[in-house]
Amino acid sequence: GIQVEQSPPDLILQEGANSTLRCNFSDSVNNLQWFHQNPWGQLINLFYIPSGTKQNGRLSATTVATERYSLLYISSSQTTDSGVYFCAVRYGQNFVFGPGTRLSVLP
């Protein structure tokens, strides 16, 4: 099956800093999504991005499907950005999640 890796596993930032989260996958995929899981467990859809670049406010994402990776950029981080960020890929009929990056933004 497909392997989905995320790095770094943990990240601690000061408020206002920028960060880049990475998602690598081992095979071609049909689509890719980024999610933010808040402390209450709710998964919030950030981007649906099988390829190319998208931006939404302070967040942007880039997927290079041919090189099998995706990046999530967070600029001017805020304490409310804390939580776990997951990438997930559609591989055949399965939807496979990476292990996540735990982000802590300190005031």
Next chain:
Amino acid sequence: KAGVTQTPRYLIKTRGQQVTLSCSPISGHRSVSWYQQTPGQGLQFLFEYFSETQRNKGNFPGRFSGRQFSNSRSEMNVSTLELGDSALYLCASSWAPQETQYFGPGTRLLVL
């Protein structure tokens, strides 16, 4: 438009019992998927339904089952509960199987 809703939000059961969880998708969405999240295994795919048909199932024992109704609402059932079934169970809906998935708040199940 209302989001994905899941009931109940919290549940405590004992080993050997069975449990049924419910998921109501976003209006107009016909695809529903279920996931189990545990600290040790992360987020794992359970099964996916589309138009009342199970399209795919993850690597879980037969104690885990589900169904989808004509109004797209879905239920999952776990029989003969084990301690290891304690987890956050998440439901996601999408317009169609390959489209963007939107998640509900989850049901936290504790098996004692």
